[in-house]
Amino acid sequence: MPTFSFQPVDLPPGIPAFRQQIRQFLQREMPDTSPENKSNCWGVADLAFSRKLGQQGYIGMTWPKAFGGGERSAIERYILLEELLAAGAPVGAHWIADRQSGPAILKYGTAEQQQKYLPAITRGELYCCIGMSEPGAGSDLASVRTRGEQLADGRWKLNGQKLWTTFAQHCDLMIALVRTTPVDANNRHAGLSQFLIDLKHTPGITIRPIEDMVGGNHFNEVFFDDAIVEPDALFGVEGEGWQQCTSELSLERSGPERYLSSLALYLELLRAAGSDAESTVVQALGSIATQLWTLRQMSLSVAGQLVDGQDPTLEAACVKDLGNALEQGIPHLVQRIVSSELFLEDQSDLARTLALLLQTSPSFSLRGGTREILRGIIARGLGLR
Amino acid sequence: MLAETVSRLFAEVESDQLQPTIDEMGLAGLMLSEGQGGAGCGWEELFEVLEPAGQYAAAVPLGENILASQLLGKAGNFSLSPYVEGSLQEGKFSGEVRNIPWGRAVDTVVAQAATGDVFSLDTSAAHCRENHNLADEPRDTLIFDRQAIGPLESADLLQYCALMRSVQMAGALEGALQLTAAYTLERHQFGRAIGKFQAVQQQLAVFAVEVAAVSCAVRAACRAATRGDAAFQIGAAKLRANTAVEIASRTAHQVHGAIGFTREHQLRQFTQRLWSWRTEYGNDRYWSEFLGRRVIERGAEHFWSDLTARDDRVAG
Numbered sequence: 001m002p003t004f005s006f007q008p009v010d011l012p013p014g015i016p017a018f019r020q021q022i023r024q025f026l027q028r029e030m031p032d033t034s035p036e037n038k039s040n041c042w043g044v045a046d047l048a049f050s051r052k053l054g055q056q057g058y059i060g061m062t063w064p065k066a067f068g069g070g071e072r073s074a075i076e077r078y079i080l081l082e083e084l085l086a087a088g089a090p091v092g093a094h095w096i097a098d099r100q101s102g103p104a105i106l107k108y109g110t111a112e113q114q115q116k117y118l119p120a121i122t123r124g125e126l127y128c129c130i131g132m133s134e135p136g137a138g139s140d141l142a143s144v145r146t147r148g149e150q151l152a153d154g155r156w157k158l159n160g161q162k163l164w165t166t167f168a169q170h171c172d173l174m175i176a177l178v179r180t181t182p183v184d185a186n187n188r189h190a191g192l193s194q195f196l197i198d199l200k201h202t203p204g205i206t207i208r209p210i211e212d213m214v215g216g217n218h219f220n221e222v223f224f225d226d227a228i229v230e231p232d233a234l235f236g237v238e239g240e241g242w243q244q245c246t247s248e249l250s251l252e253r254s255g256p257e258r259y260l261s262s263l264a265l266y267l268e269l270l271r272a273a274g275s276d277a278e279s280t281v282v283q284a285l286g287s288i289a290t291q292l293w294t295l296r297q298m299s300l301s302v303a304g305q306l307v308d309g310q311d312p313t314l315e316a317a318c319v320k321d322l323g324n325a326l327e328q329g330i331p332h333l334v335q336r337i338v339s340s341e342l343f344l345e346d347q348s349d350l351a352r353t354l355a356l357l358l359q360t361s362p363s364f365s366l367r368g369g370t371r372e373i374l375r376g377i378i379a380r381g382l383g384l385r
Numbered sequence: 386m387l388a389e390t391v392s393r394l395f396a397e398v399e400s401d402q403l404q405p406t407i408d409e410m411g412l413a414g415l416m417l418s419e420g421q422g423g424a425g426c427g428w429e430e431l432f433e434v435l436e437p438a439g440q441y442a443a444a445v446p447l448g449e450n451i452l453a454s455q456l457l458g459k460a461g462n463f464s465l466s467p468y469v470e471g472s473l474q475e476g477k478f479s480g481e482v483r484n485i486p487w488g489r490a491v492d493t494v495v496a497q498a499a500t501g502d503v504f505s506l507d508t509s510a511a512h513c514r515e516n517h518n519l520a521d522e523p524r525d526t527l528i529f530d531r532q533a534i535g536p537l538e539s540a541d542l543l544q545y546c547a548l549m550r551s552v553q554m555a556g557a558l559e560g561a562l563q564l565t566a567a568y569t570l571e572r573h574q575f576g577r578a579i580g581k582f583q584a585v586q587q588q589l590a591v592f593a594v595e596v597a598a599v600s601c602a603v604r605a606a607c608r609a610a611t612r613g614d615a616a617f618q619i620g621a622a623k624l625r626a627n628t629a630v631e632i633a634s635r636t637a638h639q640v641h642g643a644i645g646f647t648r649e650h651q652l653r654q655f656t657q658r659l660w661s662w663r664t665e666y667g668n669d670r671y672w673s674e675f676l677g678r679r680v681i682e683r684g685a686e687h688f689w690s691d692l693t694a695r696d697d698r699v700a701g
Contacts, residue, residue, distance in 0.1 A: 271684075
């Protein structure tokens with residue numbers, strides 16, 4: 001028996017027609033953008049475009065109609081995501097809300113919370129961010145120190161700091177992991193709770209941008225200084241934040257965004273290659289095509305397992321680890337083999353996309369579970385831990 | 386079901402009794418139609434049978450038997466090879482058919498000339514130059530002199546063989562992984578099982594991901610081959626299997642230490658096969674150029690739509 005299960009998925013009938021519909025939509029509505037902005041495009045926020053996707057029914061498309069969803073299948077959503085990413089569409093603004101915050105609210109939220117947030121998310125008008133990382137809590141999430149203290153009137157007072165919060169400046173809602181009971185050395189995962197925090201209207205919250213090394217501003221630090229939230233901001237069960245949080249993370253590891261971030265650069269290399277391309281370039285094009293094809297089969301297979309109600313945690317970790325290695329490998333491979341006359345400061349599409357990806361790709365194996373954490377999960381699957 | 390039956394066969398039957406048992410069970414007829422007395426199976430079932438053959442390092446030409454039987458329209462212990470040098474004149478072949486798995490032991494071999502013609506050759510009058518690969522599997526050259534051929538329907542033997550070998554590679558990679566993972570829990574150093582060290586765990590995880598990727602790619606290629614033109618998928622599956630060999634063999638041997646380097650140890654049954662198989666039926670350079678030229682010919686505008694269309698065609 002194989003150690004990991006990767007049965008190929010048979011796409012249901014109707015997928016080609018749906019894919020066509022998405023491509024026509026993109027042709028009509030996607031803003032003109034440079035190849036460099038098409039790379040890692042789920043890190044590019046365009047609020048107007050997110051609203052257009054919402055109007056089209058392309059956000060929360062699997063959710064119940066009562067909350068503005070489309071009740072479509074998870075495979076259809078997968079097809080939508082891979083088409084958006086392959087086209088390089090700027091989907092960063094609503095990505096987190098659609099991928100994990102919305103599904104988490106559907107799973108753990110009260111009826112009021114669901115009604116309050118989900119319809120606005122599906123319209124592409126309400127954006128979410130993840131409040132997990134802190135200065136002292138990266139891979140070791142259980143060490144979060146942001147504290148929540150319940151007041152006599154039932155409201156909660158929050159104090160602490162979140163870090164590396166992507167697009168907090170655009171977001172309306174943060175799902176934050178907060179310590180609500182002092183740490184128990186024998187069970188560090190206990191005593192954590194999640195909160196739905198209105199970033200736009202809660203006093204005591206300060207959002208400060210952190211510039212990344214390319215000069216981009218998606219990172220932020222978010223401070224809570226005696227920030228008071230209502231009792232209904234508590235999300236799910238008090239004290240079960242850890243379990244809720246990890247089930248949220250497993251939703252986000254196997255999607256097409258885990259291997260397509262450097263596709264735009266591959267396409268530029270392909271565009272530049274003619275029928276007289278050197279063997280080294282031809283081989284690189286064939287080799288990357290093989291890896292993209294393989295990862296797509298793996299990623300689709302995990303999507304199929306999720307639809308069937310299986311638990312592909314291990315397989316999802318495999319997809320992310322291998323997908324990140326590909327996304328990170330492409331810029332270095334391209335730099336190795338392109339013409340020695342190409343310089344990173346050139347203005348050509350190829351040079352600009354290469355320069356950007358060399359600098360942004362180190363983040364690919366940090367976000368959503370580091371390489372080391374993933375490999376630890378895989379080793380556990382092998383029975384070594 | 387099929388996979389369990391053959392796994393038991395490879396686990397329990399003595400190696401010198403394996404081929405007679407396979408003949409007796411009629412496994413060679415797996416891909417013959419029911420009208421031809423076969424099981425009417427496709428490539429996905431071939432995966433179920435050949436993946437265990439790789440995982441148990443079975444020293445039999447089972448894949449060759451099955452594919453040559455399908456091409457010949459009858460079941461038997463036959464072999465095949467796409468490596469032909471010689472000439473076809475008036476229905477007679479003179480020249481060499483090279484690298485035939487178990488060429489010495491089969492009475493018929495299916496070959497493909499440079500012209501693309503596929504034909505069968507009776508081996509009884511051929512001169513055999515015996516050779517073997519790193520894992521001692523026979524890789525013989527048969528030399529023919531004006532041997533009458535049996536013309537067969539056209540097929541791409543290199544692709545057939547590449548997919549067949551890829552399936553075995555998926556199995557051998559899995560076999561090497563399981564052997565290595567088990568060893569890390571048996572072997573103690575510094576007072577604990579070496580598998581408890583993070584440095585070893587992280588290496589094993591990388592190895593496991595490679596194995597998973599190959600298994601997925603080869604399964605997908607088998608599915609595609611059952612349904613029609615699968616040149617891209619077969620090339621990609623073989624290339625993916627080839628590239629995994631390096632990480633897999635390096636890690637397996639590193640973790641096993643000196644014991645894995647001995648003639649007696651089981652590990653070489655996998656690694657020697659994998660090193661040989663990486664070269665057989667297209668090495669990395671061959672398939673990456675084949676695939677690279679295809680994507681260049683189609684252009685950047687078609688890359689993504691071609692990639693998705695391959696699976697969408699099935700959805701219809």
